[in-house]
Amino acid sequence: MGLRDRGVEIKTPEQIDAMRRAGLVVGQTLETLRAAVRPGISTAELDAIAEDSIRSRGATPSFLGYQDFPASICASVNDEVVHGIPGDRVLAEGDLISIDCGAIVEGWHGDAAISVAVGTVSPEVTRLMEVTEAAMWRGIAAARLGGRVTDISHAIEGYVKRNGRYGILEDYVGHGIGSAMHQPPNVPNFGRPGKGPKIVEGLALAIEPMITLGTKESIVLDDEWTVITADGSWAAHFEHTMTVTSTGTWVLTALDGGEEMLGRLGVPFGGRG
Template sequence: MAFRERLELKKPAEIDLMRRAGLVVEATLRAVREQAVAGMTTADLDQVARTSIAQHGATSNFLDYGADDAGHGGFPGVICTSVNDEVVHGIPGRRVLADGDLVSVDCGAIIDGWHGDAAITFAIGEVDEAQRELMRVTEQALWDGIAAASLGGRVGDISAAIERSITSAGEYGIADGLTGHGIGTAMHQPPWVPNVASRGRTAKLVEGLVLAVEPMVTLGTDDNRTLADDWTMVTLDGSRSAHFEHTFTLTSTGTWVLTAEDGGRARLEAMGIPFGGR
C-alpha cells in the first residue's frame, strides 16, 4: 500500500494527454532519424527536434532540465545526442556525425503539463554486425520488459525480463546505475525501473500508473563515468552503447505504448500481448 500512496496515478483523460505528448515525441524522433546524415552536427539534430516539437504545439521537458533557481546549469538541448561510447545525456553541439557512428537520441515533450519520453538508436551509414545486433538486442529488451508488465504484477517483473532478454542474447553490458522511471506531471518520478532484476519488493502495477522503460546496453562492461560537462555518460572501456525507450501504461484491456505511433499494437500482438489502447 505504501508504494501506491507515493505513486501518481492518472485518470483516463490525463493519459490521453500523455498519449498526445507521446505522439509528439514519436514524430520528433522519426524526423531526427530520417534527416540525420554524415556531415551534420549533433546541434543540427537538436534544431530538427526543436522545430518538430514547436510545430506540434508542445514544449520540451529536456531543455533547462536540472537548472538551479537562477536558471543556470540546466540541460541546453531539447534532445540528448549520445554518439558511440556515449551512453546517455550527450549534449548537442559541434560534433560532426560520420559514417559508422552509432547515435542514440533521447527526446521528451510536454502537452498541457503532461510528459512523454522515448529514445532510439540508429546508425549513420553502415556499421558492423556486432553493432547492428547491439541495437536489436537493446530494442528487444525494451519490448520484452514492456511485455512482462501486467495489472497486479510488479515493477520487478519488468526489470527481470529486461535483464533476462539481454543476458540470454550474449555477452553485453547493462549500463550501471541507469534506470527507467515513472512519468506524468514530471518527467522523472517514482517508481524507478531498473534494467536488472530488483532485490526486495517493488511497486505494484496498477491502472493509471505510467512508466518509461529504457534499457541501455553496451558491447563491453556495465561500467560508465560522467564527463566534465556534468551530463554526458560514457562507457568506461570505450565500448559502443545503444539506448531504446518507450512510455507505456496498462489498461483494463491490455498494454498501451504511448510513444509508439500505433500504440505498440503490432509489436505487442506479435508477442501475444493484448493491446490496451484507445
C-alpha cells in the same frame, strides 16, 4: 489523480490521454530525426530539427532547461551512453547515435529514445541495437495489472543475457512519468521479479534499457551530463513510455500505440483511439 506506494503518481484516463498526445509528439519527432541522421550532420542540427518538430506540434521540449540542460534532445554518440549534449560534433559514416527526446502537452510528459546507425555500421553494433530494442519490448510485454515493477526489470535482463555478453547499466534506469518527466518508481533493467510497486491502471512508466558491448560501468564527463562507458565500448539506448489499461498494454510514445509489436509478443493491446 492519486498517490500510492511512496509518491507513485496514478493518472486518470483523461490524464493518460494527454500523455498519449505528448507521446505522439515525441514519436513523430524521433521519426523525423531518424530520417535526418546521416554522415555530415551535426548533433546541434539534429537538436534544432527536434525543437522545431516539438514546438510546431503545440508542445514544449521536456529536456530544454531541465536542471539547466541546454538542449531539446540528448544526442549520445558511440561510447556515449546517455545525456550527450548536442553541439558541433559532426556524425561520420559508421557512427552510432542514441537520441533521447521528451515533450510536454498540457502539463503531461512523453519520453522516448532510439539508437540509429549512421550509414553502415559493424555487424556487432547492428546486433547491439537489435538486442537493446528487443529487450525494451520484452520488458514492456512483461507488465501486467497486478504484477510488480521488477517483472519488467527481470524480463529485460533475461533477454539481454540470453542473447550475448553485454553490459547492462545499473546506475541509470527507467522511471515513472506523468506530470513530471522523472518520478517514482525507478525501473531497473536488471533484478528479480515480483518487487517494487504494483502495476495498476493509471501508472505510467518509461522503460529504457541502456546496453553496452562491454562493461556496465560508466563515467560522467566534465560537462556533468554526458555518460560514457568506462572501457570505451559502444552503447545503445531505446525507450518508450507505456501504461497498462483494463484491456491491455498501451505504448504512449509508439505511433501505433505499440499494437504491432505487442501483437507479435502475444500481449493484448490496450490503447484508446
